[in-house]
Amino acid sequence: MTTAPSAIPSTDAFVVRGVSKIFVGDTPVHALDDITLSLKTGSFTCIVGPSGCGKSTLLRILGELETPTVGEVRNNLPAGRVPRSAFVFQEHGVFPWFTVLQNVAFGEQMASVGKREREEHARHWIAEVGLTGFESAYPHQLSGGMRQRIAIARAFATGSPSLLMDEPLGALDAQTRILMQEQLVSLWEAERKTVVLVTHSIEEALLLGDQIVVMSARPGRIKDVLDVPFGRPRSVEIESDPEFARMRQDIWESLRDEVQASLGFS
Amino acid sequence: MTTSLERALQERHTTALDEAVRREHRRHRRLQARDTALAALTPLLLLLAWESAARAGALDSRLFTPPSEILAEGWEMVVDGELWIHTGATVARLAAGFVLGAVVGIAVGLLMGVSRPIRAALGPTFTALYALPKIAILPLLLLIFGLTETPKVLSVAISVFFVVQINTLAGIVQIDGRILEAARAYRATGWNLFRYVLLPGATPSIMTGLRVSAGMAVIVVTAVEFVASNNGLGYLIWNSWQLFQPQIMFVGLITVSLIGALITGLVILLERALLPWRHASGPRRKGRKS
Numbered sequence: 229m230t231t232a233p234s235a236i237p238s239t240d241a242f243v244v245r246g247v248s249k250i251f252v253g254d255t256p257v258h259a260l261d262d263i264t265l266s267l268k269t270g271s272f273t274c275i276v277g278p279s280g281c282g283k284s285t286l287l288r289i290l291g292e293l294e295t296p297t298v299g300e301v302r303n304n305l306p307a308g309r310v311p312r313s314a315f316v317f318q319e320h321g322v323f324p325w326f327t328v329l330q331n332v333a334f335g336e337q338m339a340s341v342g343k344r345e346r347e348e349h350a351r352h353w354i355a356e357v358g359l360t361g362f363e364s365a366y367p368h369q370l371s372g373g374m375r376q377r378i379a380i381a382r383a384f385a386t387g388s389p390s391l392l393m394d395e396p397l398g399a400l401d402a403q404t405r406i407l408m409q410e411q412l413v414s415l416w417e418a419e420r421k422t423v424v425l426v427t428h429s430i431e432e433a434l435l436l437g438d439q440i441v442v443m444s445a446r447p448g449r450i451k452d453v454l455d456v457p458f459g460r461p462r463s464v465e466i467e468s469d470p471e472f473a474r475m476r477q478d479i480w481e482s483l484r485d486e487v488q489a490s491l492g493f494s
Numbered sequence: 495m496t497t498s499l500e501r502a503l504q505e506r507h508t509t510a511l512d513e514a515v516r517r518e519h520r521r522h523r524r525l526q527a528r529d530t531a532l533a534a535l536t537p538l539l540l541l542l543a544w545e546s547a548a549r550a551g552a553l554d555s556r557l558f559t560p561p562s563e564i565l566a567e568g569w570e571m572v573v574d575g576e577l578w579i580h581t582g583a584t585v586a587r588l589a590a591g592f593v594l595g596a597v598v599g600i601a602v603g604l605l606m607g608v609s610r611p612i613r614a615a616l617g618p619t620f621t622a623l624y625a626l627p628k629i630a631i632l633p634l635l636l637l638i639f640g641l642t643e644t645p646k647v648l649s650v651a652i653s654v655f656f657v658v659q660i661n662t663l664a665g666i667v668q669i670d671g672r673i674l675e676a677a678r679a680y681r682a683t684g685w686n687l688f689r690y691v692l693l694p695g696a697t698p699s700i701m702t703g704l705r706v707s708a709g710m711a712v713i714v715v716t717a718v719e720f721v722a723s724n725n726g727l728g729y730l731i732w733n734s735w736q737l738f739q740p741q742i743m744f745v746g747l748i749t750v751s752l753i754g755a756l757i758t759g760l761v762i763l764l765e766r767a768l769l770p771w772r773h774a775s776g777p778r779r780k781g782r783k784s
Contacts, residue, residue, distance in 0.1 A: 293679060315679035321672060325694035325771045334690075335680045366771040386680065 240304060241269040241390060241422040242290055247299030248447075249285055259285045261447035263299070269389075272416060272423045274433035275441045276483065278490035282448030283426040284394050290424060291315055291392045305389040305422065310339045314388035316396040322367045322378045328354060329363040331378050335386025346385075353381040356415060373404040380408075384415060390422040397432065406464055409435055413462055430479045434472060435462060442482050445490035452482055559741040567741040568748070581749055583726040584715055587643065588753070591650025592711050599655040599707075600700060603662025607696065608688065613663070624660060628653040629717050636722060646718045653714045654707040661703025665696030698772065701765040708761050712754040727753075 242265070249260040259282040267273050275283045288294040289301060291313040305312045314335060315321070322331050329350050330337075336346035354360055357377040367375050376396060383391050396412075397405045413436060416423055427433055433440045434456060442452040454475070458466050466472050541561045547553040548560040559567075571577035606613040628649060635645035669692065677691040719728025727746050734742035766773050 291679060293675070311679075311681050313679075315676065317672060317676055317679075321676040323673065323676070323691065323694070325697075325769075326690075327771075334682075337690075338680050338682050338686055368771070382680075 239269050240266045240302075241271075242267040242424075243302040243304070244286075244290070245300045245302075247286075247289060247296040247301060249282065249289065249294070250297045258447040260289075260296075261449050263448070263450055265441065265450060265453070267422060267424065268438075269305070269422055270420045272436060272438045273425070273441060274437035274439075275424065275426045275443060276428065276430060276433050276479065277443030277448065277451075278445050278483065278487040279428065280446055280490055281443045281486070282446060283443060286443075286448065287392050287394055287424060287426050309341075310335065310387050312388055313390045313392050314383035314386040316379045316383045316391065316393040318395045318398050322375055322382070324367050327364045327366055328359060328370075328378055331367070332381045332385050335382055335388070339386070349385045349387070350381070353385040356384070357381045357411065373400050373408065376400060376408070380412070380415075384419065388421070390424070393423065393425040395426055395428065398428070405432075410463055412436060413460075417461055430476050430483070431467065433479070434458075434475055435464065435466065440479065442479060443486075445486040451486065452479075454479070557740055559744055564741055564744045564748070568745040571742070571745055577745065577749065580725055580727050580730045580746070581753070583723075584719065584728065584750070585753065587646050587650060587718075587726065588711055588715050588757070591647045591715065592654050592708065592757075594647065595651035595654025595707065595711075596658050596704060598651070599658030599703070600662050602655075603659040603700070603703075604666065604688075604693070604696070606659070606663045607666030608692065617663075620656065620659065624656045628656070629714060632718060632722060641722065646715070646723065649718050650711050650714050653710050657707035657710060658700070658703040661699050661706070662696060665699025665703075666692055668699065669695040697768055701761070701769065705758060705761045705765070708757045709754060712750065712757065716750055 244263055244265040247260060247263040248258075251257040251259060263286060275286065277283050285294060289296055290303075292303075293315075303312055323334070326334065329347060332354055333346040333350035336349060341349075351360075351363065354363060357380055359374060359377055359381065362370065362374070367378065370378075376399070380396060383393070397408050400408060409432060416436075425433075425436060427436075437456050440452075440454045440456060441450060442454070443449065444451045456475070457471060458469070544553065544558065545560045545562060548555040548558055555563075568577065602616070606616055631652070632645060632649050635648055639645045639648070673691065673695065677687055682691055715726070716728040716731070719726035720732045723729045727750050731743050731746040731750070734740065734746065
């Protein structure tokens with residue numbers, strides 16, 4: 229586990245110290261417990277853990293959509309007119325009443341970027357995710373995979389220094405998913421933003437991440453932080469590497485108890 | 495030799511495919527034409543049956559004026575201007591009441607949607623008032639405003655207001671939480687949130703409210719004219735009962751239904767113009783609207 233140094237080095241984009249989150253309500257939910265973590269600027273971090281372990285809550289706290297009950301989150305990324313973090317949600321994050329172009333330009337529109345400039349950026353990212361020709365289509369006219377690419381293009385087009393993704397590929401079929409993973413890797417390798425990606429797929433985490441954060445069952449604690457040794461550029465070919473198989477096994481061993489715990493087995 | 499044989503086979507395959515696609519198209523068009531014909535045939539047959547039954551004496555033609563006589567009566571009323579006077583009066587009340595009720599209903603619904611205190615303050619009262627038959631407050635309005643146009647227009651406006659307000663509020667409240675989350679993540683706040691997320695999200699429901707209330711407005715204006723007016727189509731219908739002139743009554747009934755259909759059609763056109771994202775055609779699937 230990474231212990232946060234008292235003086236925060238400028239190379240850390242996010243520093244999380246002693247964060248716990250309890251949702252109060254009819255039945256209070258203890259979502260996160262004493263999370264301490266630091267994420268380097270320009271790194272790609274994947275968070276894996278059993279369902280309901282608070283992965284999404286941690287992501288939302290990093291993105292300032294949620295405040296921790298106790299603890300502290302430091303964000304050292306430059307604050308400009310665009311938000312410091314751009315989100316990609318699993319599904320339903322695109323606005324059905326906007327065209328592809330309007331959806332992708334939305335982040336910069338909210339940041340009061342001029343129409344011509346934001347549409348130029350949007351067109352660039354629409355091309356990057358392979359949606360050229362669909363600029364004036366509405367989301368419901370497109371497939372699930374294409375809608376998800378709108379969400380990814382929007383996050384990149386917003387120009388935020390960090391991207392927070394909540395199971396962005398979770399709703400896709402297996403083949404589309406592999407292609408999108410490769411696309412995501414190459415987009416990130418060109419941009420080197422600080423990325424945090426929540427996933428339930430160990431393979432996806434190994435393919436995309438520089439480090440993998442393994443979380444325990446609820447209340448979510450950090451169980452392990454692993455460095456991924458594979459170099460870049462990466463592609464799905466690394467799955468045939470014996471080291472890949474070994475790490476997948478390790479992570480699964482570490483996760484299995486937690487998944488069982490979250491399912492109520494002992 | 496093989497290549498020429500392959501080419502021939504390929505050609506035959508393409509022709510067969512083209513032929514099948516053309517057949518499918520023809521079948522589709524034929525079914526559509528049949529649907530249209532059947533839809534028009536039913537009322538025509540009914541009118542024909544009515545006409546012949548009235549002429550043969552099977553129907554009492556003093557009560558059920560044969561369609562040909564209704565048409566003649568209608569034409570006469572068009573020529574001497576009587577129908578225009580009544581239609582004009584009804585349409586004016588409808589238009590004024592509908593626009594007033596819709597504008598205020600949308601405004602109040604939106605305000606209640608975005609402001610929790612306003613929703614808490616007005617919600618229960620409006621829900622209780624919604625159950626009150628709006629036509630029942632006409633006597634009160636007559637007491638307050640006298641026998642002027644105001645109580646008639648207000649009756650229509652109040653009926654429209656409640657339906658539109660409730661649908662507008664529901665439209666905002668029912669916006670998908672994940673959509674709101676995405677809006678928040680991209681820092682849509684204040685006017686931007688309202689203009690680009692809440693308003694477009696609520697528009698389908700607002701349009702539903704307008705469509706439902708358009709039908710109600712026609713009912714209310716007719717009922718109001720039955721009792722508290724000396725012009726308008728409601729008055730025409732009621733008066734022809736008292737004078738025992740069923741042919742005029744039928745002319746009135748037909749005109750009122752035409753107005754109702756026209757208003758509903760206008761609202762549907764407005765809906766198509768405002769909600770292109772709902773009506774832009776996606777890939778056609780079998781079984782949908784076939």
